[in-house]
Amino acid sequence: xxxxxxxxxxxxxxxxxxxxxxxxxxxxxxxxxxxxxxxxxxxxxxxxxxxxxxxxxxxxxxxxxxxxxxxxxxxxxxxxxxxxxxxxxxxxxxxxxxxxxxxxxxxxxxxxxxxxxxxxxxxxxxxxxxxxxxxxxxxxxxxxxxxxxxxxxxxxxxxxxxxxxxxxxxxxxxxxxxxxxxxxxxxxxxxxxxxxxxxxxxxxxxxxxxxxxxxxxxxxxxxxxxxxxxxxxxxxxxxxxxxxxxxxxxxxxxxxxxxxxxxxxxxxxxxxxxxxxxxxxxxxxxxxxxxxxxxxxxxxxxxxxxxxxxxxxxxxxxxxxxxxxx
Amino acid sequence: xxxxxxxxxxxxxxxxxxxxxxxxxxxxxxxxxxxxxxxxxxxxxxxxxxxxxxxxxxxxxxxxxxxxxxxxxxxxxxxxxxxxxxxxxxxxxxxxxxxxxxxxxxxxxxxxxxxxxxxxxxxxxxxxxxxxxxxxxxxxxxxxxxxxxxxxxxxxxxxxxxxxxxxxxxxxxxxxxxxx
Numbered sequence: 001x002x003x004x005x006x007x008x009x010x011x012x013x014x015x016x017x018x019x020x021x022x023x024x025x026x027x028x029x030x031x032x033x034x035x036x037x038x039x040x041x042x043x044x045x046x047x048x049x050x051x052x053x054x055x056x057x058x059x060x061x062x063x064x065x066x067x068x069x070x071x072x073x074x075x076x077x078x079x080x081x082x083x084x085x086x087x088x089x090x091x092x093x094x095x096x097x098x099x100x101x102x103x104x105x106x107x108x109x110x111x112x113x114x115x116x117x118x119x120x121x122x123x124x125x126x127x128x129x130x131x132x133x134x135x136x137x138x139x140x141x142x143x144x145x146x147x148x149x150x151x152x153x154x155x156x157x158x159x160x161x162x163x164x165x166x167x168x169x170x171x172x173x174x175x176x177x178x179x180x181x182x183x184x185x186x187x188x189x190x191x192x193x194x195x196x197x198x199x200x201x202x203x204x205x206x207x208x209x210x211x212x213x214x215x216x217x218x219x220x221x222x223x224x225x226x227x228x229x230x231x232x233x234x235x236x237x238x239x240x241x242x243x244x245x246x247x248x249x250x251x252x253x254x255x256x257x258x259x260x261x262x263x264x265x266x267x268x269x270x271x272x273x274x275x276x277x278x279x280x281x282x283x284x285x286x287x288x289x290x291x292x293x294x295x296x297x298x299x300x301x302x303x304x305x306x307x308x309x310x311x312x313x314x315x316x317x318x319x320x321x322x323x324x325x326x
Numbered sequence: 327x328x329x330x331x332x333x334x335x336x337x338x339x340x341x342x343x344x345x346x347x348x349x350x351x352x353x354x355x356x357x358x359x360x361x362x363x364x365x366x367x368x369x370x371x372x373x374x375x376x377x378x379x380x381x382x383x384x385x386x387x388x389x390x391x392x393x394x395x396x397x398x399x400x401x402x403x404x405x406x407x408x409x410x411x412x413x414x415x416x417x418x419x420x421x422x423x424x425x426x427x428x429x430x431x432x433x434x435x436x437x438x439x440x441x442x443x444x445x446x447x448x449x450x451x452x453x454x455x456x457x458x459x460x461x462x463x464x465x466x467x468x469x470x471x472x473x474x475x476x477x478x479x480x481x482x483x484x485x486x487x488x489x490x491x492x493x494x495x496x497x498x499x500x501x502x503x504x505x506x
Contacts, residue, residue, distance in 0.1 A: 035348055038354075277341055
């Protein structure tokens with residue numbers, strides 16, 4: 001029996017906080033980049049400039065929403081929605097605290113992977129529908145990037161799943177009560193974080209929208225709120241990446257003294273700051289470098305990690321218990 | 327294999343170096359509230375100054391106009407019958423929409439009349455408002471050179487002194503008796 005009012009409330013809270021946080025993150029990123037470049041960043045509107053995103057939103061809503069005559073109109077319009085929808089759908093399986101999750105799916109990890117793969121479509125068909133050479137090059141790079149990171153993204157999570165013995169994200173968090181999975185699964189964490197950065201199109205893997213080379217990459221032709229959707233979608237996927245990293249490797253809501261949701265938020269905040277720090281520091285890879293790196297370094301690393309984890313789990317479980325498994 | 331460790335180390339060191347910037351003060355000057363320090367010789371708005379007696383220093387020699395690389399200075403010389411036929415500019419016009427604040431006019435000026443001062447806030451909504459006439463340019467003070475009076479050191483005869491009676495001036499030399 002599903003408690004509908006509880007579910008509706010959870011959906012409202014998670015949806016509201018996700019969209020608000022995505023907005024605040026735009027401001028946070030600009031402020032932090034400012035701080036790290038020895039300047040201020042937006043500090044005018046509201047305390048510390050925290051209402052900057054509100055002003056940006058008003059601006060972007062009132063802008064002309066232009067569809068180029070040479071674009072494939074239907075696909076062009078639908079693409080920005082895909083980014084946001086897939087990112088928000090993934091949050092359905094994110095357990096913020098015990099019993100504070102929209103859909104406690106038994107295949108939460110798979111659902112997350114599926115949604116992140118779907119999000120890649122938006123980039124690819126968005127660039128294709130724009131019918132613009134820069135957008136097209138952006139999509140091309142997105143496909144190359146997708147080919148390189150999707151494989152080891154799934155593989156890097158399998159070690160965690162093996163240790164927890166479940167695809168359910170709540171169970172995975174519960175399995176980290178005594179030890180965070182980042183310790184036994186350190187290489188898995190590295191691989192996943194790298195794949196996540198590529199998935200969210202963040203530096204150093206932001207080739208699909210490389211401003212210096214491709215105007216704005218796959219969303220060159222997008223303006224007004226359609227561009228805003230891409231923008232929000234990108235920040236939502238950063239939020240999602242931080243959330244999933246915390247859940248899968250850093251013990252989710254576990255932590256002393258403070259309430260579970262607060263611990264979850266604090267850890268997420270740490271990762272968001274780390275991602276912005278990476279943006280402030282590292283240069284962009286070439287996409288052939290990412291392909292080489294993905295297939296020749298990270299992919300074998302993820303495989304070896306999975307192999308060793310499997311071996312250790314098998315050794316600990318023992319053959320006798322194994323024979324009782326279905 | 328070594329190079330991978332080197333890359334990894336460099337990436338981490340880079341992160342740390344950037345992170346350390348969290349604790350440094352921004353170099354930004356928050357302009358309307360915070361004013362930047364402008365040195366006295368800063369080249370900004372152009373003014374026409376007066377000598378310590380309160381007379382205009384400009385002798386309308388056209389040197390500033392000639393020196394100006396963008397031709398933004400226009401003036402017309404005239405003789406002032408009230409002041410010993412002294413030359414003065416009838417009008418003096420600087421087009422600040424063209425001025426590049428290079429300070430060549432100030433360097434060319436033999437009387438320290440035209441001077442650049444540390445003021446840069448000259449924005450206008452209409453471009454024609456950037457054309458400054460003489461009454462906009464002329465200030466009542468002496469600018470950067472408080473005691474300088476061209477006619478006191480120029481060696482020329484004026485209403486109240488003869489040749490050689492000014493400050494730091496020797497009496498005129500009789501060239502006919504000046505023999506080696």
